[in-house]
Amino acid sequence: MTPGSPFYAAARHRYFDVHALGVPSLTDLGISEGSTSAALNFSFLGHTLARAVVTPWGGDA
Numbered sequence: 001m002t003p004g005s006p007f008y009a010a011a012r013h014r015y016f017d018v019h020a021l022g023v024p025s026l027t028d029l030g031i032s033e034g035s036t037s038a039a040l041n042f043s044f045l046g047h048t049l050a051r052a053v054v055t056p057w058g059g060d061a
Contacts, residue, residue, distance in 0.1 A: 014055070014056065015053055016054040017052070020048070021047045026043075
């Protein structure tokens with residue numbers, strides 16, 4: 001979509017991922033407060049029981 005088209009403002013969105021993990025705590029995966037999001041997602045690979053992606057669409061937020 002190009003700027004100025006009627007649907008351009010409505011095309012802006014974000015992704016929110018929700019994960020159900022098979023461990024009681026993220027520290028059990030070796031995740032600390034200073035860990036990167038890449039390390040976090042890599043740690044999820046073998047422990048994800050379910051995952052949902054919420055993609056809200058809308059105008060200015």
